[in-house]
Amino acid sequence: MSLTPAFLDELRARTSLSTLIGRTVKVQKAGREYKACCPFHNEKTPSFTINDEKGFYHCFGCGAHGDAIRWMTDQRGLPFMEAVKELAQAASMEVPAPDLRAAKRAEQAKGLHDVMASAQFFFEQQLGGIDGAEARAYLQKRGITNAACRAFGFGYSPDSRGRLKAALKDYGDALLVEAGLLIDPDGAEADSEKTIKRESYDRFRGRLMLPIRDIRGRVIAFGGRILGQGEPKYLNSPDTPLFDKGRTLYNIDRASPASRTTGRIIVVEGYMDVIALAEAGFGDVVAPLGTALTEHQIDRIWKMVDVPVLCFDGDAAGQKAAIRAAMRALPMLRPGHSLAFATLPTDQDPDDLVRAQGPAAFEAVLAAAEPLVERLWKYEHDAAPLDTPEQRAALKQRLAGITDAIAHPDIRAHYLRAFKDRYDALFFGRASYTAAQRPSGGQRAGGWQRDRRGNWKAPLPPAGGEARAIGATGLEQRLLRAILASLLRHPDQIPQHRETLSGLRIGDPILARLLAAMISASFRKETVETQGILTILGQGEVYNMAKGMLRADTFTFTPHRMVADSDRVSRDLEEAVRVMTQGPELETALAEATKRARDDLTEETFAEQQRVHRLKMDHDNRLAELVQSEDIV
Template sequence: MSLTPAFLDELRMRTSLSTLIGRTIKVTKAGREYKACCPFHNEKTPSFTINDEKGFYHCFGCGAHGDAIRWMTDQRGLPFMEAVKELAQAASMDVPAPDPRAAKRAEAAKGLHDAMAAAQSFFEEQLGGIDGAEARAYLAKRGISDATRRAFGFGYSPDSRGRLKSALKEFGDPMLVEAGLLIDPDALEADAKRATKRDSYDRFRGRLMLPIRDIRGRVIAFGGRILGAGEPKYLNSPDTPLFDKGRTLYNIDRASPASRNTGRVIVVEGYMDVIALAQAGFGDAVAPLGTALTEHQIERLWKMVEVPILCFDGDSAGQKAAIRAAMRALPLLRPGHSLAFATLPVGKDPDDLIRAEGPAAMNAVLTNAQPLVDRLWNHEQSVAPLDTPEQKAALKQRLGAITEAIQHSDVRAHYAHAFRERYDALFFARPAFNAAPRGQGGGAAGRWQRDRKGNWKAPLAPAGAEARAIGATGMEQRLLRAVLASLLRHPEQIPRHRETLSSLHVADPVLAELLAAMIAASMRKETVVTDTLLTILGQGEVYNMAKGMLRADTFTFTPNRMIPDASRLSRDLEEAIGVMAQGPELEAALAESTRRFESDFSEANFAQQQRIRALKAEHDQRLAELAQPQDID
């Protein structure tokens, strides 16, 4: 079908966007525009605007933007042509006729939809009849109510090779085979040269039937559960012109509107998990159809919510499925879009948990869902021992492979930073320095001691006491602000110092966010300039801090004086960043030497402590010099 730009423009012009959107969410008049709480992300203060005159909507919170057609495809989940047809019908416009081949495909699809609807009616009728007694007993045993049975369209396929075929004979065998309702035995064999043709027969026999619907609620396939002994336990329709199991999610038609109210989508392992959750009040659950979660299904979930929750069993198979989904999502990650992982107790599925402990227990499992980064970190820690240096290095290598799989540069940089912090904390944790006041313990540094001649000496004051008293809000932070201000003016310097900058532990959350954004920007392929950095920061506290740093006319060390000497600029930055990185290392070394001296008052240990104390004093002096405010003439 060919739709001209003129036709689409006319369709948009005839559509009142505020009225269309107002059918789904509450909108209020705001001057010449309308406002609402954005349906694409959770918010309490409206940032979603609708402009009827220009024919577009825009969210200043998450960036969602589009026209009437985009609204129908993104928010309603309709295919493009279905969205156009629905809007055209409301606007009393005729959609241009399709070309003959497209018309033929559409007619064939219509016939298949009719056949599937007829099959659904047949299965529902059989469930209520004599043959459906065993299936009804199974549903009662599982605690499935009549209301749930009707809502999900449960049915029954008789244990016969030709009951469905006879009931739907007006559609003809070829169409029923194409719909996946009949099996053509000749088509299953590679050698089609047979003397006689064998008859087709019903695909589903003696099974509890569940319809699989598309986003519009039309039956496109079936899933059948066997009631007695036999394999497979669950049997799905094959791929057909209507059904692609890698692109379809079970219960998408019901979960999509439910998710708009909850702001959540739960992904579970199978049909019955979805149904058990829905009956317990969790209507926003979906399931893949016998396969691992695919890229197409992840993208489909992200159209509903930014962070769907994957809730798999706690056994080995369930956790393997969770990790497969995590790995498959890595190349697709983008700002704001991720996965979360909720783990059920071992040996329990959602139905078991809800029956045993009630919906509150299920809600607790969902509330405690792990972010993707946590699930990946925990998994990689557990897959192999971490006792030797080689095993620890292997963990670092596995984490690096995960990071490299992420295509979005900003997300990749943040994952690298998060993994680096956790890795360092696990293997290179720095013991806290014990600087207790005199008379309150705190080791050898806080007690009277004998010198080499046996004379008593007063306790040694902790090295760098002034610097540590000022702490994260004083000298170190003052120097860090100076470094960041310099890097804002000279962003070409960031890559040279990126590794050291990434290792810094920044206490102030706003400064930490600014530093992380600068490191992430430096990992892009294009050259980063100051204006680009400010654009990336957007609006907010971090942006305001950065602007303030650029406006300041007094700074704390040479690079901020905007001198033209690039080599000196780099050297001065290297020294300042090195001083900041060296501080925690010296602190840790001094704490360790003090611990050794405290346990063994030997001359060697005393000399080592004093040597490190002197280095620490020199470091603190240099820190104070670099962090000293200086006016510029």
């Protein structure tokens, strides 16, 4: 639909911007303007101004700027035309139709919306009546409160072929069939030679009913759950002029405004998951409608948040759905936009988890969400054995297939690098270096020595082949504390290191919980603040540790430097994180190289063991340099 500049200018002129924004945000008069705390980023002192005369808002803190239409699209999450229509309705203006066909479609849609609203009213009445007793008992058994029933619009469709049809007879069968409420047995798929006319009948019979709403809260379809035995367990409306299940997300009308507060969207598998989490205090939850998450749905979610969290069941079906969504997202990836994956315990859905362990247990699942790159690596790594060179080459080929699917060149390059680093660390220790010379004479080198026959003998490898936890040594513990303290002071650096930090295994449980809280906060908000992290931590030993880190004189990585510029902080953190994560990797690689040489001593295996040993010595020296600064406490 094409709208003229004159129409849009008139629409803006008729809209009081301060009144519109004041419905969501507390505004205060400040001279000829209004001021408020910015809804687009966390702040305590108002820097958000509203000018009714000029018809725009502006935040001097984060730079958010726009008019009434921009407010509806950015803050409310509405598509452009939906925003215009809602503003026009409030301003008593008619949105012009560009041609007769468009006007006819608009009139048709209006009729369908009326039909769906009437059907919703009918289903709600039936739930409260005699026929709805079984449905009410089911809701009570599931622990769904009356408030949730009202909020989500629960209803009941009687087990009859014609009750709804009779109740809505004034609309006519044709409109009811088009709305997906009736089934026409003589429709397009019927045998054209049959002359006996069969009656249309109700699509939903004997089911607990849930309305599916669009972004504006209008009913566009229904989902029905069977109460007894039978198939299908869930039945959705067919695609109609109002409803396209591949483009629609359940609960988007409620989750979209909630996400403005939390900075987060959680995607779960079905209706009841959404409702259970809403009852537990999670309002920013949506679900696809009986299908895997589609490209259209992913794009719709990205309009609300940059990194939605997909939280599917921990069983095989749930994890397959998560990977399908990951694969579909690959061609669509763009800078800053990705997916995160939180996995529920096996054989538990969100309802089971929050009922058994409370909302905190689900928050912990979200805090442990993995970035897309990590989920893809683990999936391909676990897809087949990796015992032979051919199997390892197959892994490399599968990873190449993933990166080939990424359209954005910069993102593809980063994925290539990330997968190569993981692949090399898994099979080759680290990147290869040349010219490793074997020691001569009887000198010792990395624990190696000649026996009485003059042969080189390798030392025993450390016990256990699994990489130890970060922070197992005193030096590492001090460096880890310094890194976490620096991230607390400069939380804008967390997203830059989030992927690396998410994969760490930290020995100290308090430090591990502090890091998990920081990573979780960075997924929730575009702008992470120190006070916000402390608020998430609440009171307790983790909070006390964080406060203690902030009270320390400095936690930097360069001696005698009390104040650091942002570029220096970024460079120092990058170096410190690199050194910290490299230690366990090198230790494991050294143990493996030592074992290979001990089992089969050749010039090549000896040279490899010595190469890794020198890398480990260099690492230990650099670690000592970093933490021997008098600034680290």
